[in-house]
Amino acid sequence: MRNGRRFAGHWLLLPALAVPAALVGAIAGGLLRAGVALPAAGSGWLDAAVQAHSFLMICCVLGTVIAIERAVAVGHPLAFVGPSMSAGAGIAQLAWAGQLAAWLVLAASLAFVAVSVVIVRRQRAAHTGLLLLGAVCWAVGCLGYAAGLPVNEVPCWFAFLVLTIAAERLEMTRLMRRRPGTSAALAVILVALLLGAVGSGVLFGLALAALAVWLLLFDIARRTVRTYGLSRYMAVCLLLGYGWLLVAGLAWAGASRGWPLRDAALHGLGLGFVIGMVFGHAPVILPAIARVKLKFGPAWYAPLALLHASLALRLFGGLLAVGAAGNALAIAAFAATVIGAALAFQHSPSRQGQVHGTDPS
Amino acid sequence: MKHDENYPYAGPEALRQPVLNALRRVVDPEVAMTIVDVGLVYGATVTPERLHVLLTMTSAACPVAYVILDDAYAELERVAPAGMSIDVELVWEPPWTTDRMSASAKAFMGW
Numbered sequence: 301m302r303n304g305r306r307f308a309g310h311w312l313l314l315p316a317l318a319v320p321a322a323l324v325g326a327i328a329g330g331l332l333r334a335g336v337a338l339p340a341a342g343s344g345w346l347d348a349a350v351q352a353h354s355f356l357m358i359c360c361v362l363g364t365v366i367a368i369e370r371a372v373a374v375g376h377p378l379a380f381v382g383p384s385m386s387a388g389a390g391i392a393q394l395a396w397a398g399q400l401a402a403w404l405v406l407a408a409s410l411a412f413v414a415v416s417v418v419i420v421r422r423q424r425a426a427h428t429g430l431l432l433l434g435a436v437c438w439a440v441g442c443l444g445y446a447a448g449l450p451v452n453e454v455p456c457w458f459a460f461l462v463l464t465i466a467a468e469r470l471e472m473t474r475l476m477r478r479r480p481g482t483s484a485a486l487a488v489i490l491v492a493l494l495l496g497a498v499g500s501g502v503l504f505g506l507a508l509a510a511l512a513v514w515l516l517l518f519d520i521a522r523r524t525v526r527t528y529g530l531s532r533y534m535a536v537c538l539l540l541g542y543g544w545l546l547v548a549g550l551a552w553a554g555a556s557r558g559w560p561l562r563d564a565a566l567h568g569l570g571l572g573f574v575i576g577m578v579f580g581h582a583p584v585i586l587p588a589i590a591r592v593k594l595k596f597g598p599a600w601y602a603p604l605a606l607l608h609a610s611l612a613l614r615l616f617g618g619l620l621a622v623g624a625a626g627n628a629l630a631i632a633a634f635a636a637t638v639i640g641a642a643l644a645f646q647h648s649p650s651r652q653g654q655v656h657g658t659d660p661s
Numbered sequence: 662m663k664h665d666e667n668y669p670y671a672g673p674e675a676l677r678q679p680v681l682n683a684l685r686r687v688v689d690p691e692v693a694m695t696i697v698d699v700g701l702v703y704g705a706t707v708t709p710e711r712l713h714v715l716l717t718m719t720s721a722a723c724p725v726a727y728v729i730l731d732d733a734y735a736e737l738e739r740v741a742p743a744g745m746s747i748d749v750e751l752v753w754e755p756p757w758t759t760d761r762m763s764a765s766a767k768a769f770m771g772w
Binding site: 372425468476523529585588 | 690692693719720722723724727753762769772
């Protein structure tokens with residue numbers, strides 16, 4: 301018997317169709333916002349995408365992917381209901397059914413809270429508790445967005461993403477010996493982050509920057525970057541992401557004081573940190589959720605380099621439209637790399653170099 | 662014969678080292694270490710009919726667990742005698758702690 305895994309592949313059908321559509325919509329909406337001329341400008345779906353860029357990207361794309369990841373970990377078919385709703389919300393949003401999309405995502409986020417409770421019951425630990433807290437942040441933001449409550453949804457949604465990533469890294473840092481006060485410092489930072497998300501942009505930004513410093517000091521990436529292959533690639537993604545988290549945190553605090561740093565705050569965080577993490581973890585997460593084997597090679601560094609170079613151009617070079625186009629190209633190049641890696645594995649004479657076959661010894 | 666497994670093994674001596682070697686070929690890429698070094702192997706029991714391995718994970722929220730289980734199964738399949746069934750079981754008790762890490766794993770992580 302292989303193991304007791306229950307793979308609910310049919311539950312992935314709707315997300316597999318809807319998430320790419322929501323991603324294309326979110327990217328196209330972002331490009332238009334950045335001033336890039338697109339041939340389809342003026343069409344109804346694109347106007348809807350421009351209006352709901354952050355909703356599509358955070359809730360319908362990233363929220364769905366994270367919820368699928370969690371559903372696979374739980375291994376119960378019901379856990380896939382939530383991500384199916386948030387994926388469907390992307391299509392609803394592009395079809396100008398924005399209110400329906402908002403309620404669908406709220407339902408998805410509540411389902412995600414329930415799934416996160418199952419994880420906590422399975423393993424009572426600091427990192428699973430933090431994952432649950434992140435889920436609650438997503439739900440709070442979605443409630444505000446759907447019901448029109450006076451909640452600033454964007455910091456809540458970002459808190460969801462940041463806490464989710466922080467929780468997963470916290471789990472990894474358990475492998476390193478902790479110095480006294482390390483956990484207490486993280487707790488203070490995270491409390492500040494939560495308070496900032498609901499009440500103070502300056503506090504939120506400073507907490508993000510402090511979290512970046514904490515991760516740069518204590519994450520195992522500082523050690524695994526000295527290995528090779530996929531492990532090193534993942535570490536490079538992490539360390540670059542922490543750099544952008546620091547930049548974005550300081551920019552968020554500055555933007556909250558009225559400085560013209562809004563793009564650096566939102567996209568340093570959303571692209572530099574969050575999408576950078578996606579680039580780093582997709583090679584191990586995709587085989588887990590889609591059951592597709594990927595071959596790792598140096599080509600994986602090309603989209604990563606393009607992402608960070610174009611973001612630097614956008615935020616520090618004053619070339620918003622050119623940088624945004626480069627950001628979109630980096631995501632497209634990453635998708636092409638994933639497809640190429642799957643084909644390369646299928647045509648590989650041996651399993652050497654597959655993402656789960658790297659040997660650091 | 663070289664024995665350096667950090668988990669209880671019960672079964673024929675002839676399979677002790679092949680089972681260990683198979684499990685040592687399963688790497689968690691996130692931490693760049695084998696599942697044996699991280700201390701994720703809780704035990705291996707071999708009877709004439711069955712090779713039964715208990716594995717845990719550091720996190721209940723990580724979907725990569727199932728890929729690691731599949732990789733462990735594939736590696737054990739390479740060393741198990743023909744006709745022997747292989748059972749790789751995921752367990753959560755007792756919870757994993759850093760005490761289970763090998764000396765080399767701790768050295769790599771700066772302990």
